[in-house]
Every structure is written in C-alpha cells, then in structure tokens.
Amino acid sequence: MFAYYLDLALRSLKRNKALTALMVLAIALGIGASMTMLTVLHVLSGDPLPGRSGELYYPQVDPQDLRGMYPSKEPPMQLTLIDGMNLLRAKRADRQALMTGGEVPIQPAQSALDPFYADARYTTADFFPMFGTPFLYGRGWSAADDEAKAREVVIARELNQKLFGGADSVGRTLRLAGTAFQIVGVLDHWQPNPHFYDLNTGSYAYGEQVFLPLQTMIDLHLNHDGSTDCWGNGGGGTGTILPSATCVWLQLWVQLDSPAKVASYRQFLVHYSQEQQALGRFQRAPNVRLRNVMQWLDHNGVVPDDVRLQTGLAFGFLLVCLVNTVGLMLAKFMRRAAELGVRRALGASRRALFAQLLIESGVIGLVGGIGGLLLAVLGLWLVRQRPSAYAALAHLDMSMLFSTFALALCAALLAGLLPAWRACQIAPALQLKTL
Amino acid sequence: MDILPILSTLRRHKLTAWLLVLEIALTCAIICNAVFLIGQRLQRMDMPSGVAEHELLQIQVANVVQPANPYARVQEDLAVLRQVPGVQSVAFTNQVPFGGSSSNGNVMLDPNQPQRTLNATTYFGENLVTTMGIQLVSGRDLQPDDFVDVETALKGLNSGDSKSLPHVTLITSTLAGRLWPGQDPLGRIIYLTPQVGLRVVGVLASLARPNAYDASKAQYTMVVPLHMGADKGESYVIRTRPQDRERVMRAALAALKKADPQRIVTTRRTFDEVRHRFFQDDRAMAGMLVGVIAALLIVTALGIVGLASFWVAQRRRTIGVRRALGATRSNILHYFQTENFVLATLGIALGMVLAYGINLFLMLHYELPRLPAIYFPVGAIALWLIGQLAVLGPALRAAAVPPVVATRSV
Numbered sequence: 001m002f003a004y005y006l007d008l009a010l011r012s013l014k015r016n017k018a019l020t021a022l023m024v025l026a027i028a029l030g031i032g033a034s035m036t037m038l039t040v041l042h043v044l045s046g047d048p049l050p051g052r053s054g055e056l057y058y059p060q061v062d063p064q065d066l067r068g069m070y071p072s073k074e075p076p077m078q079l080t081l082i083d084g085m086n087l088l089r090a091k092r093a094d095r096q097a098l099m100t101g102g103e104v105p106i107q108p109a110q111s112a113l114d115p116f117y118a119d120a121r122y123t124t125a126d127f128f129p130m131f132g133t134p135f136l137y138g139r140g141w142s143a144a145d146d147e148a149k150a151r152e153v154v155i156a157r158e159l160n161q162k163l164f165g166g167a168d169s170v171g172r173t174l175r176l177a178g179t180a181f182q183i184v185g186v187l188d189h190w191q192p193n194p195h196f197y198d199l200n201t202g203s204y205a206y207g208e209q210v211f212l213p214l215q216t217m218i219d220l221h222l223n224h225d226g227s228t229d230c231w232g233n234g235g236g237g238t239g240t241i242l243p244s245a246t247c248v249w250l251q252l253w254v255q256l257d258s259p260a261k262v263a264s265y266r267q268f269l270v271h272y273s274q275e276q277q278a279l280g281r282f283q284r285a286p287n288v289r290l291r292n293v294m295q296w297l298d299h300n301g302v303v304p305d306d307v308r309l310q311t312g313l314a315f316g317f318l319l320v321c322l323v324n325t326v327g328l329m330l331a332k333f334m335r336r337a338a339e340l341g342v343r344r345a346l347g348a349s350r351r352a353l354f355a356q357l358l359i360e361s362g363v364i365g366l367v368g369g370i371g372g373l374l375l376a377v378l379g380l381w382l383v384r385q386r387p388s389a390y391a392a393l394a395h396l397d398m399s400m401l402f403s404t405f406a407l408a409l410c411a412a413l414l415a416g417l418l419p420a421w422r423a424c425q426i427a428p429a430l431q432l433k434t435l
Numbered sequence: 436m437d438i439l440p441i442l443s444t445l446r447r448h449k450l451t452a453w454l455l456v457l458e459i460a461l462t463c464a465i466i467c468n469a470v471f472l473i474g475q476r477l478q479r480m481d482m483p484s485g486v487a488e489h490e491l492l493q494i495q496v497a498n499v500v501q502p503a504n505p506y507a508r509v510q511e512d513l514a515v516l517r518q519v520p521g522v523q524s525v526a527f528t529n530q531v532p533f534g535g536s537s538s539n540g541n542v543m544l545d546p547n548q549p550q551r552t553l554n555a556t557t558y559f560g561e562n563l564v565t566t567m568g569i570q571l572v573s574g575r576d577l578q579p580d581d582f583v584d585v586e587t588a589l590k591g592l593n594s595g596d597s598k599s600l601p602h603v604t605l606i607t608s609t610l611a612g613r614l615w616p617g618q619d620p621l622g623r624i625i626y627l628t629p630q631v632g633l634r635v636v637g638v639l640a641s642l643a644r645p646n647a648y649d650a651s652k653a654q655y656t657m658v659v660p661l662h663m664g665a666d667k668g669e670s671y672v673i674r675t676r677p678q679d680r681e682r683v684m685r686a687a688l689a690a691l692k693k694a695d696p697q698r699i700v701t702t703r704r705t706f707d708e709v710r711h712r713f714f715q716d717d718r719a720m721a722g723m724l725v726g727v728i729a730a731l732l733i734v735t736a737l738g739i740v741g742l743a744s745f746w747v748a749q750r751r752r753t754i755g756v757r758r759a760l761g762a763t764r765s766n767i768l769h770y771f772q773t774e775n776f777v778l779a780t781l782g783i784a785l786g787m788v789l790a791y792g793i794n795l796f797l798m799l800h801y802e803l804p805r806l807p808a809i810y811f812p813v814g815a816i817a818l819w820l821i822g823q824l825a826v827l828g829p830a831l832r833a834a835a836v837p838p839v840v841a842t843r844s845v
Contacts, residue, residue, distance in 0.1 A: 019741055022737050022738075022741050025737075026734055026737070026738070029730060029734060033727075033730070066549075067549055067550070067551075068541075068549070068550050068551060069549075103497075103667070105497065105498070105499040105500075105699065107499055114699070115499045115697065115699055116699060117497055117667070117699060117701065177499070177500065178499065178500040223666075223667065232628065241586065241589065244589075244593065305801055306716060306720055308800075308801075309472075309720075309797075309801060310720075310723060313465070313469070313724075313727055314727075316461065316465045317465070317727060317730065317731060317734075319461060320458055320461045320462055320465070320731055320734060320735065321734055323454055323457050323458040323461060324458050324734055324735070324737075324738035326454055327451055327454035327455055327458060327738060327741075327742055328738065328741045328742065328745075330450060330451050330454065331451055331741070331742055331745040331746075332745070334451070335745060335748070335749060386719050387712075387715040387716070387719065388715075388716055388719070418450075422450060
C-alpha cells in the first residue's frame with residue numbers, strides 16, 4: 001500500500017512542478033537556516049571536557065572590603081594570590097590546580113627563527129592529570145617542582161612542530177623571556193571549547209602553546225594577561241610588577257568526584273572564609289560559590305547573545321516557511337477534492353486517504369530536508385567566513401546531521417497534518433455531484 | 436470597490452485565508468524587529484571616537500628581555516619616531532578607543548562614600564590630546580610637570596604617600612555632565628580610591644572607551660597624568676596626514692627595529708582598521724539581518740503567488756460568469772488586488788501586535804530598547820507592496836479569463 005501511495009504522491013507532485021518546487025524550497029530554506037544556527041549554538045554551548053566536566057569545580061571566596069557590598073552580591077570571579085595558594089596547599093580536593101594566563105617571548109635556538117610571543121598558562125602540577133591533557137611525549141611536572149620554582153616547561157604540539165620539527169624534544173632547553181627552561185613534556189593537540197578554565201583570554205578557539213609552573217612565573221616576574229580586579233589601594237600591576245594583594249587575577253579548579261565531597265568542600269570554603277575573617281583579612285561574611293564546569297559556563301553567559309538572537313531569528317524564519325507550506329498544501333489538497341471524493345466513493349476509508357496525503361507531504365519533507373542539509377552546509381561555510389573567534393568551529397557533526405533530517409521530516413509531516421485532515425473531511429457525495 | 440463579496444468569498448476559504456494572514460503577520464513582525472535591530476547596529480557603528488581617526492597609526496612592540504630602564508626606553512623610542520618624516524606628533528598610551536582591552540577605575544565623588552559612583556576608563560600617557568586630535572572644550576591640557584611614573588604612583592599608593600600620586604585629570608564632557616549635571620566641572624575633585632583625588636583641569640569634547648560596548652557609557656573616560664614604561668600592552672600612537680599613513684607606518688617600524696633589533700612588533704594598524712575590527716560583529720549581524728529580511732519577503736511573496744494562482748484557477752468559472760454578466764477586466768483585476776489588500780491588512784494588524792510582543796521578549800533578554808513607533812509602518816508598507824506585487828501576476832491571469840468560459844462546463 002505504501003508503494004502505491006508513494007507512486008500516487010509522486011504523480012501528484014509531478015503534475016504541478018512549480019508548486020512542488022516552491023514547497024520544497026520553502027522547507028529547505030527554513031531547515032537550512034535553522035540547522036545552521038542550531039549547529040553553531042550546539043558547538044558553542046557544548047561540553048568542553050565530556051566525561052570529566054561534571055567533577056570539576058570552580059571555588060570562589062569573597063576577600064573584598066565592605067565598600068560596594070550589598071546582600072546576595074556575587075563574590076569576585078577570580079582569587080587573590082594569597083587565597084589561591086592557601087586553598088591549593090590545603091589539598092582538600094582530589095586534585096587542584098591554580099592558574100593564570102599570559103604571553104611569553106620565546107627565543108628559538110635556531111637563528112633562522114626570529115623571537116616571537118606565545119600564549120602561556122602558568123599553573124600547578126595537577127593541571128595535567130585533572131584536565132586529562134593528552135601527552136605526545138614526556139609528562140607534566142610534579143608538585144615538588146612547583147615548590148622548587150623549577151625552570152620546567154610543557155609545550156603544545158604546534159610549538160614543538162615549529163621549534164623542533166615534531167621530534168621528541170623532552171629534555172631539551174627552551175629559552176623563555178631570557179631564562180633557560182627544560183622541556184619536560186609535549187602535549188598532543190588539546191583545545192577545549194569553550195576555553196572554560198579561563199574565559200578572560202577569549203572563550204573559543206584559544207589554546208596555550210606553553211605551560212609552566214605558576215611559582216616560577218611569580219619568581220621570574222613574567223608578564224600576566226587577562227582580567228585583574230582590585231579594590232582598596234590595590235594596583236593591577238604592569239609589566240613586571242605583579243598585581244597587589246587586594247587584586248584577584250587567578251583561577252582555581254578542583255576535582256571532586258562525589259556529591260559528599262562537593263558538600264564538604266563547600267563547607268571547607270565557608271570555614272576558610274570564617275577563619276580569614278577572624279584573622280582580619282576578610283571583612284565580609286562568608287560568601288562562597290562552587291560551580292561545576294557547565295554551571296560556570298552558564299553563569300558567565302559564554303554563548304554570544306548575537307548567536308542566540310540569530311538562532312531565534314532562524315526559527316522564526318522556519319515558522320514562516322512552514323506556515324507557507326501548510327497554506328500551499330491545503331490549497332493543493334482542497335483542489336483535489338473531486339479526486340478524493342471519487343476515491344472515498346469507491347470505498348477508500350478516511351484513514352487511507354489521510355495516509356496517502358501524509359505520504360505526499362512526507363516526500364516533500366524528505367526532499368526539503370536534503371535541500372536544507374545542503375543549504376546548512378553552505379550556511380556553515382558562510383559562518384566560517386565570519387571574523388568572530390568562534391567562526392572556525394562551526395562544523396556539522398553526525399548528531400546534527402540526523403537532527404536535520406528528523407527536523408525536516410517532522411516539520412513537513414506537521415505541515416501536512418492539517419491539510420490532510422481537512423481534505424479528509426470532505427463529504428464524497430457533494431464532490432461527486434459537481435463532477 | 437465593493438468589499439462585501441470578497442469577505443463572503445474568503446469565508447468559504449477560511450482556513451487558507453487565515454494561514455495567509457498568519458504568514459503575513461509573522462513576516463511583518465520579524466521584519467519590524469529586524470529593521471529595528473539593523474538600525475541599532477548601524478547607529479552603534481557610527482559611534483564617535485573623539486579622535487582624528489583618519490590620521491592615526493597604532494604600533495605595539497614587545498621586548499624579549501625587559502629593558503633595564505623601561506621609562507628611558509619609551510623616551511628614546513618617542514624621540515626616534517619624531518624624527519620619521521611625515522610624523523606630526525607621537526604619544527605613548529596604555530589603550531586606544533575601540534582597541535578592545537581596557538584599563539578602568541572606579542570613580543567616587545566623596546572619598547568615604549560606600550558605593551562607587553560609576554566605572555570609567557583611565558587613559559594614561561603624555562601628549563595624548565594633541566596627538567590623537569582630541570578636542571579640549573574648556574580648561575587646560577595636562578602639563579609635563581603633572582606626570583608621575585606608574586611605578587612611583589603604585590608604591591605611593593601602597594605606602595600612603597600622596598605626594599607621589601597624580602593630582603589632576605582630564606574628563607569628557609559626557610562624564611562631567613553625568614557627575615555634576617549642569618555645573619562647571621573645572622576644579623572639582625574625583626576619587627579613584629580614598630587616597631587618590633584628582634582635580635579636573637580640562638574637559639574633552641569626546642573620547643570613547645576601548646571597550647565601548649554600552650553606548651550610554653562609551654564616553655565615561657578620563658586621562659590621568661601617568662608615565663608608563665615600555666611594555667607589550669602599551670601603544671605608540673602616531674599622527675600623520677591621511678595620505679602619508681602607509682609610508683609613515685613603514686618608516687616608523689623600520690626606525691623602531693633599528694633602535695632595537697631584538698624587538699617584536701605585535702600590532703601595526705591604522706585607526707580605520709581599529710574601528711573596522713571593533714565593529715565587525717555588528718557589521719556581520721546587520722548583513723545577516725538584511726539577508727533574513729530578503730529571504731522572508733521572497734518566501735512570503737512566493738506563498739502569495741502560489742495561493743492566488745490556486746484561487747484564480749479554482750474560480751475560473753465564476754470569473755467567466757462575472758465577465759459574461761458585464762464585469763470588465765479591470766473589475767476582475769481589482770477584485771483580486773483588493774482581496775490581497777484585505778488579507779495583507781489583517782496580517783499587518785496582527786503582525787503589529789506580534790512585533791510588539793517580540794520586542795518585549797527581546798527587551799527582557801537582550802537589553803534592547805523599546806521598538807519606536809516609526810518602525811511599525813516600515814513593516815506595513817513592505818508587506819502591502821510585496822502583497823500587491825505578488826498578486827499582480829495571478830490577478831492579470833484572472834482578468835484574462837474570457838466570458839465564454841461561463842458557457843462551458845468545467
């Protein structure tokens with residue numbers, strides 16, 4: 001029966017080519033636009049570390065003075081150096097890493113290469129095992145290296161390619177900002193999107209080339225980039241001057257693998273705040289936060305507003321295209337009232353007619369879906385030509401591919417429901433009379 | 436034209452007619468808001484910077500190893516740059532308007548007030564007003580003896596020694612109007628911290644923030660007399676004649692490279708490029724909105740053509756009867772045109788309500804202002820026009836139906 005209905009549908013669609021093309025085009029345009037934007041939204045709001053992100057938490061405490069305080073105010077987005085080191089050394093979590101960003105000048109040993117700047121992450125030993133960074137060669141440094149302010153560095157695959165032609169460079173020397181560092185590890189390609197652990201350096205398509213111990217950076221007065229917020233008499237520091245004690249400029253990430261540990265870590269942050277208040281360092285009542293990766297990204301509103309707006313717009317467009325198709329299909333089915341009346345009079349049930357008409361709209365949906373997919377590929381290519389940082393990430397993946405087809409088919413069947421139902425309501429006798 | 440027969444015909448095609456009305460309404464609502472958004476973006480891209488945009492160059496250099504005396508290095512570089520032919524003036528600053536990353540401070544009117552009054556951008560550097568071509572409205576420019584080294588100021592801040600801190604500042608007229616509405620700002624004091632009080636000695640016509648995302652606060656800027664040492668975050672700003680920019684840029688880079696071959700140039704651009712880059716997302720968004728409007732109008736027009744063609748085909752016999760009874764071709768033409776006008780008007784009326792609703796939603800979620808009434812007619816006129824254009828073809832075909840059709844059976 002299905003094959004017969006399909007044949008009927010194709011015949012009917014062929015009979016009025018312009019109209020069929022119009023309906024297919026409308027569905028394809030609507031699907032293409034909405035799938036393009038949905039893919040961009042999907043890529044931008046994705047999980048940066050699938051499988052791990054649920055156990056990673058971002059602690060915040062409030063060390064500010066009483067000026068500018070009001071109830072329910074969020075604590076600062078980052079930590080001071082003192083609080084960061086205190087929380088790091090307390091080791092209350094399964095793993096913890098304190099970090100900030102910057103740029104370091106690299107002086108290649110080869111004279112053929114001019115000195116250049118590379119994005120750097122200053123962090124502590126647990127960074128690598130906690131985030132599960134893939135190593136091509138070597139390993140990260142140890143907690144003892146942190147305390148010893150070791151001149152050790154981990155470099156990214158791209159930098160290793162540039163400097164050493166991709167060879168195993170572990171053990172070799174790299175001169176950074178006038179100081180000799182020993183390479184202890186080479187990371188394989190690793191670029192979580194969004195760049196969740198520090199959103200100040202750019203949220204998307206950003207990856208550091210150099211990783212070195214935070215304590216070493218402080219010891220050498222290396223340059224620090226990113227956001228610095230100060231209060232009281234705090235000065236942000238410029239060049240080689242570090243931000244003062246009343247400035248927040250560091251991020252701490254901790255790994256907590258059970259809800260009980262999360263609760264006890266939150267309790268620990270409150271106790272820590274109370275203790276610091278008793279010591280006179282903190283002035284505000286304990287005001288702590290402990291968000292996991294996805295909550296942290298959500299809290300920071302990391303997906304650009306423009307992308308949300310454009311997604312809304314694309315779905316508005318899809319709605320107009322669907323209403324258009326419903327209208328055209330209705331007109332088309334109603335015009336075939338006579339034919340449908342004959343089929344009814346010859347014994348076809350309403351259900352059978354309904355199925356036949358739905359198959360016709362399903363065919364339109366399927367063809368429209370294929371067209372929409374092609375348009376989405378084109379649309380994503382257009383998005384990639386845009387100047388925004390996230391543009392390069394806009395690629396269609398398998399799940400979005402299937403979603404496109406599902407959406408197109410659902411849309412067309414939904415659009416076919418009302419006209420098919422309406423057409424089945426026709427009384428056969430009335431139609432036969434006019435023949 | 437008698438409208439009653441049209442209405443009674445439409446009543447027979449209630450569902451189809453309502454779908455067309457709905458499509459027109461949705462299109463109208465989206466178009467009103469899209470045109471409004473385009474207007475917003477264009478207005479933003481027009482934001483004044485307050486500087487002589489076509490005459491400025493920005494250069495950022497980074498040292499591989501920090502120089503022994505970064506302050507002396509800056510003075511040497513400035514002297515080198517002044518010697519470059521075509522350079523009219525040179526300055527060293529911590530940021531430029533629309534440059535992106537910014538340095539800001541909290542402004543208070545009383546050292547003991549519990550909450551800050553507002554947050555303003557603090558420009559540092561000597562000779563900024565002359566070099567950037569900023570207009571001084573009243574008071575005086577900063578003088579060489581107003582200036583303090585950043586490092587000295589930071590130490591003074593920590594030790595509480597107010598002598599080593601800057602004491603004066605320049606502010607924009609917008610900031611002055613916000614802090615002291617209707618009063619003369621000259622001689623008044625603003626506090627960056629309880630210790631740092633700065634006396635306003637000059638008022639600038641306009642100077643935009645580097646991160647001017649919020650237009651209402653884009654002019655909250657001040658210039659503080661602080662000298663900075665050579666560092667990769669700071670910029671050399673060169674003023675030259677517009678036609679000399681390319682040549683001066685090349686000569687200036689060569690001169691800087693000659694002064695210290697170990698340096699890395701990280702940024703080199705004209706101010707036109709700075710503006711272009713800062714507003715690139717707005718330009719892309721406006722372009723996309725234009726595309727959406729065009730696509731919506733095309734889809735709606737094609738929908739109207741399709742439905743009208745159906746109705747014309749369906750009513751061929753009726754049209755023939757009317758023609759046989761004496762209706763002229765233009766009567767038939769007007770019939771279909773009026774029918775479309777009635778449907779479009781219904782759609783537009785519904786669309787206005789929808790447009791208002793969408794705007795309310797956008798205001799709630801995207802900090803957009805209220806949709807001004809002027810945008811409502813835009814959508815209305817666009818849809819009336821597109822409706823009339825789309826229906827013209829089918830209507831002409833209807834008018835061409837000969838009266839003899841009435842005498843034939845279907």
